[in-house]
Amino acid sequence: xxxxxxxxxxxxxxxxxxxxxxxxxxxxxxxxxxxxxxxxxxxxxxxxxxxxxxxxxxxxxxxxxxxxxxxxxxxxxxxxxxxxxxxxxxxxxxxxxxxxxxxxxxxxxxxxxxxx
Numbered sequence: 519x520x521x522x523x524x525x526x527x528x529x530x531x532x533x534x535x536x537x538x539x540x541x542x543x544x545x546x547x548x549x550x551x552x553x554x555x556x557x558x559x560x561x562x563x564x565x566x567x568x569x570x571x572x573x574x575x576x577x578x579x580x581x582x583x584x585x586x587x588x589x590x591x592x593x594x595x596x597x598x599x600x601x602x603x604x605x606x607x608x609x610x611x612x613x614x615x616x617x618x619x620x621x622x623x624x625x626x627x628x629x630x631x632x633x634x
Contacts, residue, residue: 520544520623524613527628534632535601540613540625542594548618552589552596556630558609566611567598581607603632 526538542549553568567577567587577585586599596613613625 520546520549520615520617520620522613522615522623522625524611524625524628527611527630529631529633530603531633532604534603535599536603536630538598538600538611538613538628538630540596542596542615542623545617545619546594546615548620549594549615550618551616553587553614554596554598555612555614556607556609557612557627558606561609563612569596600630603630605632605634608632 521543522540524538524540526536528536530536550571551568554566555563556566557563565578567585569575569587569589575587577587584600584602588597608631610627611630612627615623
């Protein structure tokens with residue numbers, strides 16, 4: 519099993535910043551991709567950003583100019599730095615990890631609320 523623990527969510531005013539962190543533990547040796555999804559109230563979960571071991575990183579278009587994803591491979595951490603936050607960024611942010619051994623693992627989610 520791979521366990522994921524997120525931190526860094528919270529309430530912030532529009533224009534503010536948050537840095538989400540996710541720490542993986544357990545069978546982490548075969549993790550090849552980590553990233554973030556989010557789910558807004560009444561909407562489907564959507565991909566926000568990911569970072570693969572092949573060097574590919576992507577961030578969804580609506581956040582590309584305002585966000586950065588980074589990984590610390592030695593500590594099995596992934597970060598999402600979000601700047602100039604907007605109310606439409608509000609949602610529960612879920613960390614995930616893709617592993618050759620266990621498939622996909624999910625964190626419990628961290629709430630991000632951006633007030634106008």
